[in-house]
Amino acid sequence: MSTAFTLAKARDALKARKISSKELTQSFIAAVEQGRPLNAFVTETPEKALAMAAASDARLAKGEGGALEGLPLAIKDLFCTKGVRTTAGSRILGNFVPPYESTVTQNLWNAGAVMLGKTNMDEFAMGSSNETSAHGPVFNPWRAKNSNANLVPGGSSGGSSCAVAADLCLAATGTDTGGSIRQPAAVTGTVGLKPTYGRCSRWGIVAFASSLDQAGPMTKTVRDAAILLGSMASVDAKDSTSMDVPVPDYEKLLEGGIKGLKVGIPKEYRMDGAPPEIAALWDKGADWLKAQGAEIVEVSLPHTKYALPTYYIVAPAECSSNLARYDGVRFGHRAKSARDITDLYEKSRAEGFGAEVQRRILIGTYVLSAGYYDAYYARAQKLRTLIARDFTEAYRKCDVLLTPATPGPAFAVGDKSDDPVAMYLNDVFTVTVNLAGLPGLAVPAGLTETGLPLGLQLIGKAFDEATVLRAGLAIEQAAGFAHKPANWWRAA
Amino acid sequence: MSVDKDTVRRIAKLARLAVPEENLAPMADALNGIFNWVEMLGEVNVEGVPAMTSVIAQKLKWRPDAVTDGGNADALMANAPEHEGTFFVVPKVVE
Numbered sequence: 188m189s190t191a192f193t194l195a196k197a198r199d200a201l202k203a204r205k206i207s208s209k210e211l212t213q214s215f216i217a218a219v220e221q222g223r224p225l226n227a228f229v230t231e232t233p234e235k236a237l238a239m240a241a242a243s244d245a246r247l248a249k250g251e252g253g254a255l256e257g258l259p260l261a262i263k264d265l266f267c268t269k270g271v272r273t274t275a276g277s278r279i280l281g282n283f284v285p286p287y288e289s290t291v292t293q294n295l296w297n298a299g300a301v302m303l304g305k306t307n308m309d310e311f312a313m314g315s316s317n318e319t320s321a322h323g324p325v326f327n328p329w330r331a332k333n334s335n336a337n338l339v340p341g342g343s344s345g346g347s348s349c350a351v352a353a354d355l356c357l358a359a360t361g362t363d364t365g366g367s368i369r370q371p372a373a374v375t376g377t378v379g380l381k382p383t384y385g386r387c388s389r390w391g392i393v394a395f396a397s398s399l400d401q402a403g404p405m406t407k408t409v410r411d412a413a414i415l416l417g418s419m420a421s422v423d424a425k426d427s428t429s430m431d432v433p434v435p436d437y438e439k440l441l442e443g444g445i446k447g448l449k450v451g452i453p454k455e456y457r458m459d460g461a462p463p464e465i466a467a468l469w470d471k472g473a474d475w476l477k478a479q480g481a482e483i484v485e486v487s488l489p490h491t492k493y494a495l496p497t498y499y500i501v502a503p504a505e506c507s508s509n510l511a512r513y514d515g516v517r518f519g520h521r522a523k524s525a526r527d528i529t530d531l532y533e534k535s536r537a538e539g540f541g542a543e544v545q546r547r548i549l550i551g552t553y554v555l556s557a558g559y560y561d562a563y564y565a566r567a568q569k570l571r572t573l574i575a576r577d578f579t580e581a582y583r584k585c586d587v588l589l590t591p592a593t594p595g596p597a598f599a600v601g602d603k604s605d606d607p608v609a610m611y612l613n614d615v616f617t618v619t620v621n622l623a624g625l626p627g628l629a630v631p632a633g634l635t636e637t638g639l640p641l642g643l644q645l646i647g648k649a650f651d652e653a654t655v656l657r658a659g660l661a662i663e664q665a666a667g668f669a670h671k672p673a674n675w676w677r678a679a
Numbered sequence: 680m681s682v683d684k685d686t687v688r689r690i691a692k693l694a695r696l697a698v699p700e701e702n703l704a705p706m707a708d709a710l711n712g713i714f715n716w717v718e719m720l721g722e723v724n725v726e727g728v729p730a731m732t733s734v735i736a737q738k739l740k741w742r743p744d745a746v747t748d749g750g751n752a753d754a755l756m757a758n759a760p761e762h763e764g765t766f767f768v769v770p771k772v773v774e
Binding site: 282283284286383384385398424427428430490492493496497499500507511514515516517518519520521525526527528529530531532533534536537540545546548549550551552553556563565566567568569570571572573575607608622623624649 | 682686687690691693694695696697698706709710712713714716717719720721723725728729730731732733734735737739740742751754755757758759760761767769770771772
């Protein structure tokens with residue numbers, strides 16, 4: 188059986204008993220095996236998947252079953268999964284087997300979903316190319332025309348974006364702290380939604396920057412993102428920042444079109460030096476929405492250029508605090524032959540963390556240290572207020588914003604790994620959304636001249652994922668993006 | 680503001696991260712590259728702007744101060760790199 192199903196089509200075929208979850212799951216297990224050259228999965232769980240599929244088939248046979256009954260998914264290795272190794276892409280958690288399940292994944296299993304395995308990612312979700320993973324880089328299923336060069340799948344949810352693009356799963360979970368769902372989705376021709384901060388519980392997700400982290404769906408279509416978010420989202424007593432806002436039927440809310448919708452175009456997102464293809468696609472996106480009855484308005488987000496530097500103070504500060512727990516004592520990697528307890532901490536952490544994580548821990552420690560706190564951290568938190576206010580002002584004039592998703596298409600493995608700031612600039616269009624806690628959606632919208640996917644981003648008001656998804660659907664339908672990467676990895 | 684080798688050594692100590700002597704200078708360079716870039720935040724007037732404390736307007740929730748979980752010592756020890764029964768083993772701390 189082919190694995191080129193959307194989540195919605197597979198769901199409908201299962202409900203109609205045209206296929207069984209067992210058949211579907213077996214096909215995906217085979218696809219995951221054949222996809223090993225892509226390095227998308229760090230842990231495959233075929234036996235668990237088949238057991239879950241059998242249970243789903245039994246429920247479906249009785250006419251029962253949840254919203255995701257029998258549907259095989261891939262889970263980013265940042266979500267703790269009970270009894271299944273969870274590494275966060277780090278050596279320091281190389282052998283960590285959680286004794287508990289994250290709330291988001293528990294919600295998925297409660298809805299009947301099947302777990303295929305855990306996907307590769309940048310270490311502790313710090314990266315935009317999946318190259319900081321302790322498990323090695325993931326390769327983008329897409330390659331440029333007439334080229335065999337391996338490209339990155341974006342990051343940090345690079346294993347998830349790759350698995351979705353290569354049809355190794357129906358859909359995947361991701362997490363997004365500065366763009367880690369939307370940027371990888373955009374460069375792999377897939378859909379990625381970062382929900383409003385507080386929409387999904389963070390409980391059981393390995394923490395990076397707690398005021399920015401949010402889980403979300405990575406899928407083949409906008410409809411699939413609506414379906415998956417409906418099951419991922421919940422209020423949770425275990426996460427005091429999860430919000431008690433009803434979870435609507437996002438799929439149903441896709442209907443109705445965008446007539447009269449006011450779409451804001453933030454002028455500051457026209458960056459000097461950006462490739463002309465990006466600006467052209469953005470203009471096209473605005474035309475598509477206009478043609479479907481939306482009203483385009485220019486808006487201003489004056490503090491946009493300060494978002495990335497603000498992020499690179501706030502996120503490392505929170506990272507240095509969150510990652511203090513890895514001490515080689517209670518769980519995780521422990522250095523051998525330590526002289527004393529301090530030596531144990533210092534060596535375990537130096538051996539366990541990779542270069543980018545160490546760099547961010549040091550930045551965070553510095554900006555929080557005595558004498559520098561006000562100059563860096565306190566100032567960044569004030570900038571964050573100004574960035575969030577920009578959005579509040581813009582939403583007086585519009586309902587949703589349209590922007591590019593990334594400053595360019597997928598780049599080659601190794602291209603930017605020596606220059607942290609160049610790597611950070613990948614998130615220039617996505618990071619503002621995390622700082623303001625808003626929902627953002629990346630939708631595939633076209634190909635570059637070299638044949639690589641590009642995405643557009645829709646940004647909504649807090650807890651207005653429904654409008655974001657509806658506008659995303661309008662882009663998706665107008666773009667008619669039906670391209671798939673050539674299947675080179677099966678021959679590899 | 681410029682970060683030198685001694686600063687890296689000091690913050691590495693605060694962060695409980697062993698940075699080998701030969702890596703101090705390259706790390707200082709890397710951090711300076713990033714700090715020079717974030718310097719642009721200095722040009723914004725933040726006079727009177729409150730620091731963000733919560734990105735979504737909400738009151739922190741309250742719950743009864745009750746035991747809701749526990750009695751899982753074995754599960755908690757399962758990932759310990761070194762333990763004796765339900766005790767984590769560490770190098771000698773008190774002489």
